[in-house]
Amino acid sequence: MLRRTSWAQSLSAADFARAREGTIERFVPTAGFVCRKGEPVEHWFGIIDGLAKMSSDWASGKTASYTGITAGGWFGEGSMLKAEPRRYDVIALRETRVACMKHETFHWLLDHSIPFNRFVINQINERLGLFIGLLESERLADIDARVARAIAALFHPVLQPGMESRIAISQEEIGYLAGISRQRVNRALRLLEDAGFLTTEYGGITVLDLDGLRRFGG
Numbered sequence: 001m002l003r004r005t006s007w008a009q010s011l012s013a014a015d016f017a018r019a020r021e022g023t024i025e026r027f028v029p030t031a032g033f034v035c036r037k038g039e040p041v042e043h044w045f046g047i048i049d050g051l052a053k054m055s056s057d058w059a060s061g062k063t064a065s066y067t068g069i070t071a072g073g074w075f076g077e078g079s080m081l082k083a084e085p086r087r088y089d090v091i092a093l094r095e096t097r098v099a100c101m102k103h104e105t106f107h108w109l110l111d112h113s114i115p116f117n118r119f120v121i122n123q124i125n126e127r128l129g130l131f132i133g134l135l136e137s138e139r140l141a142d143i144d145a146r147v148a149r150a151i152a153a154l155f156h157p158v159l160q161p162g163m164e165s166r167i168a169i170s171q172e173e174i175g176y177l178a179g180i181s182r183q184r185v186n187r188a189l190r191l192l193e194d195a196g197f198l199t200t201e202y203g204g205i206t207v208l209d210l211d212g213l214r215r216f217g218g
Contacts, residue, residue: 001048001099005072006161010115022105026098028052034090034098035076041086043100046074050096051169053176056088065179067134067153068093072162077120078127080106093173126158133214143180145217147188148197150178151205152213168204192216 002008002020011019025048028034034045034052047069054066054075066088069075079086080103109116130153151174155163171185178185189200197209197216207213 001046004162005046005074007074007116007119010119011109011113015109015113015116019101019105019109022102022108024100024102026100028092028096028098030092030094032092032096034092034096035086037087037089038085041076041079041082041084042103044074044076044080044103044106045090046099046101047071048097048099050098051093051173052090052096052098053093054088054090063179065177067130068150068173068177070154070160070163070167073160074123075127075159077106077123093176122158126156130156130159142217143178143184144188144191147174147178147180147185148192148213148216150174151192151198151207152210153177155207155210165208166204166206170203 002023003016008016008019028050035043037056049071052069054069056064056066069090075090076086110120134149134153154160154167154169154177155165157163171189172182174189175182175185189198189205192198192213193200195212195216197207197212199206199208
C-alpha cells in the first residue's frame, strides 16, 4: 500500500525503507476511533481500506463533522507539525484498515526528503481549501448543497487519490458526513440524481458530474 502512494513513489529506495520500517498497520472496527481528540499526536495516518469521518464532539453534546476519508487518503500532517494534543476525532464508519506512521519517522522524512516536504505542503494547502469550502457550505448553503459537497469531498483528486467515479457508501454514512439524518440524505440524493449529478444504486453512488456537485447551491 505504501509503495502505491504518490509520496512514496517519489522517495529514494533508502528513504522508502525508512518510511516502511516506521509504519504499522492497524484494524479499526466500525464506530472505533482511529484517533481521538485530546490525545498526544504520535502517528500520521493513511486509510488502506474502509471509510472514516473526521469530526469533533462539543461539550454541548453536538458533533461537528468535517470530512470523510477514503482508501488512499492521508491525514494528520498539520497535527504532526504542532506540539499540542490532537484537536479532532477520526472515527471508522465501517471496518477500516489504517497505516500509522510514527512521529519520529514522519519528521525524519521532513528533514531528509524534499519530495516528501513538497507532498506535505501540497496536502496542507489542499486540505485548507477543502475546509474553507466546507465551512462556506455549512454557513451559506442549504442542506442539499451540504450533501452535494460532502460527497464531492470524497472524490478530491489530491486528498483522496485513486477514487473512481463510484463509491460504496450508504445513505447513513453520507448522513454522518453531512451531519443530517438518513431520511434527509435520501431526499437530497433524489434531487441530485434528478439534476444529473449522480446516480444511486443499492450500496453506493456513481458521480456523473463532480464539478457540478462542487458548485451546487453556490
